[in-house]
Amino acid sequence: MAERIAKQLSAHGAELSAGAPFHPRLGDLALDLAKGGKIGVCVAVPSDTSASYHLRPPGGGEDWRAKSDGSTLRPVPVLVTQVTPVRRDAIYDHRAQQAALPVTVHYEDGGTCETVLVLTPAQVELYSIQFTQLIAARASATLEHAR
Numbered sequence: 001m002a003e004r005i006a007k008q009l010s011a012h013g014a015e016l017s018a019g020a021p022f023h024p025r026l027g028d029l030a031l032d033l034a035k036g037g038k039i040g041v042c043v044a045v046p047s048d049t050s051a052s053y054h055l056r057p058p059g060g061g062e063d064w065r066a067k068s069d070g071s072t073l074r075p076v077p078v079l080v081t082q083v084t085p086v087r088r089d090a091i092y093d094h095r096a097q098q099a100a101l102p103v104t105v106h107y108e109d110g111g112t113c114e115t116v117l118v119l120t121p122a123q124v125e126l127y128s129i130q131f132t133q134l135i136a137a138r139a140s141a142t143l144e145h146a147r
Contacts, residue, residue, distance in 0.1 A: 021070035030055060034072040035064060079108040086114060092124075099124050 024030040024042040032038050032055060040055025046068035053066040053073065066072055086102035093100065101117045119127070 022073040022075050023070045024053065024073060024075075029058065029076040030066070031074045031076050032064070032066050032072055033074065034066065038064075039076055040064065078111065080105055081108050082106045083117070097121060 022030060024045070026042055026045060028042045029039055030042055030053070032040060038055075039058065041058055042053055043056050043063065044050045044054035046052060052068045053070070054063050055066055056063045083103050083105050086104055088102045090099055090101040092098075097120070099119045099121075101119065103115060103117045105113050105115060107113075
């Protein structure tokens with residue numbers, strides 16, 4: 001994908017609206033507002049021989065052109081597949097009244113990024129109870145399987 005920004009967009013929160021132009025590179029996916037949000041692979045960029053972006057549906061099909069200024073193009077959001085804890089200690093910030101758990105976010109395209117999951121005290125208590133129940137259920141299942 002062209003920019004890490006694509007990975008920061010929410011797949012459900014991305015709206016078709018005006019904003020900063022997007023300048024995709026060859027092979028990048030782009031959403032074209034002028035085509036009602038149609039997604040295409042960038043097969044040509046503006047140059048001396050091409051006055052516009054040329055896009056093609058990802059599975060093949062008829063090409064179309066988009067303005068060379070990128071004003072109708074937007075990056076395509078990359079979906080998150082899972083979030084996993086990083087093997088580092090969680091920290092509690094007493095002043096902010098929140099806990100921070102280091103996590104890795106995994107994306108559909110294979111990319112990852114490390115960030116922090118911020119939890120309120122109530123969330124920490126809730127998840128503590130839920131994890132205690134999960135540990136007990138696992139122990140019980142392990143005992144039954146061993147019989």
